[in-house]
Amino acid sequence: MKRLSTLAIAAALACAAGASFAAEPVIGLITKTETNPFFVKMKEGAAAAAKAKGAKLLSGAGKTDGDNAGQVTAMENMIAAGAKTILITPSDSKAIIPAIKKAQAQGVMVIALDSPTDPAEATDALFATDNYKAGVLIGQYAKAALGGKTPVIATLDLFPGHPVGAQRHNGFLQGYGLKSFDAKNNELAKPAEVVCMADSFGDRAKGQTGMENCLQKNPNINVVYTINEPAAAGAYNALKAAGKEKDVLIVSVDGGCDGIKDASGGKIAATSQQYPLRMASMGVEAGVEYAKTGKKVSGYTDTGVTLIAAKSIAGVDSKDAKTGLDLCWGKK
Template sequence: MRKVMTSAALTALAASLSLGVVQAQSSAQPIIGLITKTDTNPFFVKMKEGAQKEATRLGAKLLTAAGKADGDNAGQVAAIENMVAAGARTILITPSDSKAIVPAIAKARAAGVMVIALDSPTEPASAVDALFATNNYQAGILIGQWAKKAMGSKKPVIATLDLFPGHPVGIARHNGFLAGFGTKGITASTTALVNTGVACAQDSFGDQTKGQTAMENCLQKNPDINIVYTINEPAAAGAYQALKAAGKEKNVLIVSVDGGCAGVRNVEGGVIGATSQQYPLKMAAMGVAAGVTYAKTGKKVSGYTDTGVTLITNKAMSGVKSQNGKFGLANCWGQ
């Protein structure tokens, strides 16, 4: 009888200890990692700000890291490994190399870490648990539709200042712009860069100086260019400098994507005709909240969540929904 009671008591004690471990794990401070492409781009600075604010609000510990430059996959791989070792239950990442980062993400997920991509998808998209990002194709559609209306009866001579070869965000924005402008045969599922009707296409790497050089190259190739699509607003600022140096800034329409404060001020100043604004703070805050939920309940998020995009312009066009520069400045990021 004593043995039976002792066995029952031990069973109850083991259950109690097990429950205590589970409760201790769920009550421990959740550790969330955020890895961005760089720590200097205002977009990622705002993303980090949003993540830290939400982590503080929810009582989580935030670890942060970034590549040395856009495209630094090795730096991001090292950051993932370090964060897993530090006990992160969730890692949020803006992948610099959408394919090369996948093996490192797979190792982290195999260790029980939830991985959420922010802003940029991985290839394949299923390499992460979820994606919180702008619909980059729709961002391109909006500026393409606006540009088409703004050009009116003028014959378009288009230059595109893109990101760099193969990047899914660059392809989605570029193709979206052309689709919005009226190029046939493009859909959100088109994975190859389409250049139908484009007079000049150059890579800018999202950089102002390289954007200026790219625009100079395009003007040498075709001095009649009258509309310029740029991957982001730093590239747009570079394009404007090249056009101004050539005395063509008043006759060329520039459209872009980002919605940073500097870019919106350029909309206000007439440098950029229209830009599609995205919301990095929202992406990061949603990611942190999902990470805290996972740490406490074990429930993972999945699939794609659209974090929104708004066309910003001071020259509204009929049939194209937009907000003015005042709205853009109230919701922008960066300096």
């Protein structure tokens, strides 16, 4: 009887171990918000990749861009639910680090998507656009499109101190040939040509308000850089209400399907297209590999960027709106 009991226990333990090994990998995705089209598409991409790879996806987000507490709570809940890999687009690049370290101490691999932490080495890996290059591309285009006119620039930024916001802003100025900072500096350069700067938080309504305020400061603005296409849409609404939409050049970053439609319709002159579906699928694949083999990814992987322009300009390498629609969000 005792031997049978021992064998039964051993068999049960073996079954439990086998079930644990065979259990589907649990991967968490935490985005900055659930409403920004970029993050909506990222979530869709992660869900599709998880289904294809036989993994379970948990998702969460902050209430608004900058909501670190909401992201921390989501991370804690995912760890409690068994997630061994967490993909995150950090809202606050510094404040999230203690939560990341706590997760890593429990054996969780943490991969940043789209936005790095500060320092970037706080996560195991980063899959993202080269945001500085994205800014440089639209800066070069804006300068060529404006010709010999003196630029009077408004920037609708993310919010102070965020690496992505700084990289895109400073890259834009660098591409335009204006005084700027390098890609490692999280401050926002403000050369004399920039007459107004406003924090949009990547939001359409805040972008519109920011543009309205900038027009009050200087009605002669002729170039507007925006952190993303929702902010660009808000800027366009403000310019149209002021009767200035045909006199001002708007450039942006994202390359989302709606943004490319805005470009083809003349609302945005050019945008740097990034690929959230690619980021999400790569993150999920890395998470599944970690669950199977224990092998972690590391370092930065550039997920690509393409300049999409409503009109081509000699000397500036760009793709047209049709190509942009074919590629929007990385669906091809």
